[in-house]
Amino acid sequence: GEDVEQSLFLSVREGDSSVINCTYTDSSSTYLYWYKQEPGAGLQLLTYIFSNMDMKQDQRLTVLLNKKDKHLSLRIADTQTGDSAIYFCAESFDSNYQLIWGAGTKLIIKP
Amino acid sequence: KAGVTQTPRYLIKTRGQQVTLSCSPISGHRSVSWYQQTPGQGLQFLFEYFSETQRNKGNFPGRFSGRQFSNSRSEMNVSTLELGDSALYLCASSLGQGFGEQYFGPGTRLTVT
Numbered sequence: 001g002e003d004v005e006q007s008l009f010l011s012v013r014e015g016d017s018s019v020i021n022c023t024y025t026d027s028s029s030t031y032l033y034w035y036k037q038e039p040g041a042g043l044q045l046l047t048y049i050f051s052n053m054d055m056k057q058d059q060r061l062t063v064l065l066n067k068k069d070k071h072l073s074l075r076i077a078d079t080q081t082g083d084s085a086i087y088f089c090a091e092s093f094d095s096n097y098q099l100i101w102g103a104g105t106k107l108i109i110k111p
Numbered sequence: 112k113a114g115v116t117q118t119p120r121y122l123i124k125t126r127g128q129q130v131t132l133s134c135s136p137i138s139g140h141r142s143v144s145w146y147q148q149t150p151g152q153g154l155q156f157l158f159e160y161f162s163e164t165q166r167n168k169g170n171f172p173g174r175f176s177g178r179q180f181s182n183s184r185s186e187m188n189v190s191t192l193e194l195g196d197s198a199l200y201l202c203a204s205s206l207g208q209g210f211g212e213q214y215f216g217p218g219t220r221l222t223v224t
Contacts, residue, residue, distance in 0.1 A: 033213075042201060043215040088154065092213075097167045098144065099203075099213065101154040 006089055006102035013110045018076040020105045022089035027070060029091035033099070034063065034074045038085045046074070046087075076107075084109050113138065115204050115216035123222045129190040132219045136183050136204030142166075143185040144213065145177060148199040157200075160185055161207045189221075197223045 003025045012018045024032070033048040049056045049063045049072075056063045062075040072089055086104040093100075116135045124130050136143050145157040156169040160179035177187040183204075189196055199220050203213040 035215075042217040043203075045212055045214060048212060090154075097142070097159045097161070098156040098169065099146075099154075100156075103153050 004089060004091060004100055004102040006087075006105045008103065009106050009108065011108040011110060012079050014079060014081060016079055018074075018079045018083065018107055020074045020076075020087050020089075020107065022072040022074075022102050024070050024072065024089075024091050024100075026091065026093070026100075027067065028093060029100075030094045031092045032063075032065060032072050033088075033090045033092070034061075035088045035090065036085045037088065037104070043088065079107075079109060081109050081111075083107060115202060115214055117200075117202050117216040117219050119219060120217065121220045121222075123224060124192050125224050126192055126194060128192050129188065130192060130221060131186055131188045132200055132202075132221075134185045134187075134202030134204075134216060136185070136202075137214055140204035140206055140214075141183055142205045142207030143179055143183065144203045144205075145185070145187050146201045146203065147171075148201055148218070149197075154201075157187065192223045194223050197221060 006022050031048050034046045035043040036046050037043050047058050060077045064073045086106050088104045089102045090099040118133045142161045144159040146154050148154050158168045158177050159166050163179045174190045179185045199218045201218045203215045205213045
């Protein structure tokens with residue numbers, strides 16, 4: 001079945017790297033996504049990775065995908081206070097046109 | 112290019128009433144998906160439309176329905192509102208080919224009293 005799991009909280013110091021992890025159960029997913037949601041706001045697409053890729057880098061963001069372990073991670077380099085938000089991972093399948101979501105990880109930045 | 116817009120942004124209704132929410136996708140996007148977000152259940156998929164056809168539906172009762180117009184704008188309707196329908200309703204659009212990038216609107220905050 002489809003299931004996506006994330007830790008609920010992550011606390012890091014400003015300037016450090018944040019690594020947010022996600023595990024999923026269905027290996028037939030086509031894309032895996034990271035979204036950011038700030039308080040009172042909608043969901044912002046940060047990045048996504050096609051399921052046949054291992055890594056994708058975009059400025060301060062690095063996505064790593066380990067298909068064998070069904071593990072996805074998002075690394076944010078030089079974490080800033082503006083990165084405080086809830087980060088959701090999600091997967092999609094070409095067969096059924098929907099996103100399956102994790103519960104979200106709240107990233108807390110310590111000064 | 113304008114983003115996904117949703118109207119209204121906030122809505123207060125009473126139990127038993129019905130409500131219609133609207134979503135205008137990014138120009139050129141033909142797929143519109145709807146999601147319900149609540150603190151207890153997280154993000155849950157409602158349905159997805161592509162070129163006026165519903166391609167997939169989540170596990171919601173028949174009180175939740177939607178449609179898409181020829182200009183790709185979409186509406187969702189909830190009839191006989193219940194207190195548990197209070198949520199943030201999010202709409203997302205994408206090109207629809209192979210799914211790919213989905214862009215979300217700001218959401219409609221529905222409160223049922």
